[in-house]
Amino acid sequence: xxxxxxxxxxxxxxxxxxxxxxxxxxxxxxxxxxxxxxxxxxxxxxxxxxxxxxxxxxxxxxxxxxxxxxxxxxxxxxxxxxxxxxxxxxxxxxxxxxxxxxxxxxxxxxxxxxxxxxxxxxxxxxxxxxxxxxxxxxxxxxxxxxxxxxxxxxxxxxxxxxxxxxxxxxxxxxxxxxxxxxxxxxxxxxx
Amino acid sequence: xxxxxxxxxxxxxxxxxxxxxxxxxxxxxxxxxxxxxxxxxxxxxxxxxxxxxxxxxxxxxxxxxxxxxxxxxxxxxxxxxxxxxxxxxxxxxxxxxxxxxxxxxxxxxxxxxxxxxxxxxxxxxxxxxxxxxxxxxxxxxxxxxxxxxxxx
Numbered sequence: 001x002x003x004x005x006x007x008x009x010x011x012x013x014x015x016x017x018x019x020x021x022x023x024x025x026x027x028x029x030x031x032x033x034x035x036x037x038x039x040x041x042x043x044x045x046x047x048x049x050x051x052x053x054x055x056x057x058x059x060x061x062x063x064x065x066x067x068x069x070x071x072x073x074x075x076x077x078x079x080x081x082x083x084x085x086x087x088x089x090x091x092x093x094x095x096x097x098x099x100x101x102x103x104x105x106x107x108x109x110x111x112x113x114x115x116x117x118x119x120x121x122x123x124x125x126x127x128x129x130x131x132x133x134x135x136x137x138x139x140x141x142x143x144x145x146x147x148x149x150x151x152x153x154x155x156x157x158x159x160x161x162x163x164x165x166x167x168x169x170x171x172x173x174x175x176x177x178x179x180x181x182x183x184x185x186x187x188x189x190x191x
Numbered sequence: 192x193x194x195x196x197x198x199x200x201x202x203x204x205x206x207x208x209x210x211x212x213x214x215x216x217x218x219x220x221x222x223x224x225x226x227x228x229x230x231x232x233x234x235x236x237x238x239x240x241x242x243x244x245x246x247x248x249x250x251x252x253x254x255x256x257x258x259x260x261x262x263x264x265x266x267x268x269x270x271x272x273x274x275x276x277x278x279x280x281x282x283x284x285x286x287x288x289x290x291x292x293x294x295x296x297x298x299x300x301x302x303x304x305x306x307x308x309x310x311x312x313x314x315x316x317x318x319x320x321x322x323x324x325x326x327x328x329x330x331x332x333x334x335x336x337x338x339x340x341x342x343x
Contacts, residue, residue: 086264086324087332091292116334143334153229155331173229174330 049150051171055080055162056148060114060136063123068136075164076110077189082146082158083135084117085125090157093175094129100181101133107189108164116142116156161188230255232333236325241340243315248307248342250280250321254300259288260325262297265305270318270339277316280305298325316342 055078059069070078081097083090101111113135115122122137138145143154150171151158161170161184169188172180185191237253250267254260262282269275282305285297309315319340326332 084332084334086335088290088292088326089330089332153231154334155229155327156334157331 050168053168054166055160055168056145058114058145058148060138060141060145061119062134062136063119063126068134070112070162070166073110073112075108077104077108077164078162079109079111080114080149080160080162081111082114082116082142082149082151082156082160084115084156085121086117087156089175091129093157093177094131096176096178096181098130098132099178100185104185104189104191107185107191109185109189112136114138114142114145116146163188229327229329229331230258232336235327235333236260236323236336238321238323238336238338238340241319241321241342243309243342246309246311248277248309248316248319250305250307250319250340252299252303252323254303254325256301257328258325259286259298259300259328260303260323262299262303264322264324264335266322267305267307268320269316270320272314272317275316276313277307277309279307281308282306318342 055070057069059067062068070080079097079100081093083094085091097111101109111133113126113131113133115135115137116139117137119137122135126135146154146158149158149160149168151173155173157173157175159172159176160168163169170184176184235255235258237255239251239253241248241250252260262285265280265282267277267280269277282297282299282303285299285303288296288298290296307316307319319342320337321340322335322337324333324335
């Protein structure tokens with residue numbers, strides 16, 4: 001075999017081996033996640049368009065009927081949690097929110113519930129669940145406020161983290177748990 | 192020249208293998224759902240109307256896959272004429288959902304039909320006020336919805 005032929009054979013062998021190895025590795029990897037039918041519910045990504053933007057102003061009554069706004073908690077990392085007593089996923093996340101309020105209060109966290117609900121139902125449930133953070137209440141007004149905060153579907157729970165400078169830093173549609181809250185606090189708060 | 196062609200072929204084969212591998216890895220990294228996939232409430236729970244047949248009125252919903260309506264939160268009242276009597280709503284047996292907070296609750300997927308029964312000698316309702324509430328399997332719930340429905 002001439003020198004040139006040997007080179008050709010060598011290159012061909014390398015190419016074949018490399019190509020085969022690529023296909024072999026590809027075969028070993030799990031297949032891509034199947035496309036979900038367009039009508040199936042999928043959790044929308046955080047409404048990133050609002051992250052980095054100033055939080056809209058709001059005014060809602062607390063459980064004593066006194067109008068409150070976000071400026072009533074100056075200098076705080078406000079975690080606004082939209083919820084309701086009829087919303088099972090909202091109920092499930094309450095212990096984690098209560099724990100986070102206890103753990104991160106000294107670092108500037110203030111959780112603020114906004115309930116789309118009847119004040120009496122909210123008052124009773126807050127007592128039962130041992131809330132350590134306040135909640136405002138409303139009905140259609142809450143829906144309108146949620147839309148301003150990017151939740152156009154009106155689905156609950158919905159959580160918005162607002163920095164002390166009034167800028168929205170994070171939005172979550174769906175329930176949060178302790179690992180997620182710890183991650184958010186690590187990421188955003190001056191711990 | 193033959194050598195160059197063979198070299199090019201070899202590199203192409205290598206690239207094909209590598210690209211396939213990379214594509215799989217990318218699809219795993221980006222297997223997250225797309226945005227905007229949560230349906231508006233009226234598409235998730237499509238209230239199709241109320242139909243009277245003799246002394247019975249049926250109220251029907253078409254429920255999108257991955258969503259469910261609660262049976263216990265359904266409320267129906269007569270909108271007009273005021274005080275038109277009826278009994279119900281009665282729902283068929285639904286799916287039992289075990290919830291850590293609410294216990295065993297009956298939910299409906301795909302379709303829900305609520306039935307009202309009218310007394311034989313009374314005026315039939317022309318419009319009904321229907322209140323219902325449901326959730327999506329991904330772990331979010333929609334607020335209770337109230338609709339006025341004409342009885343056909």
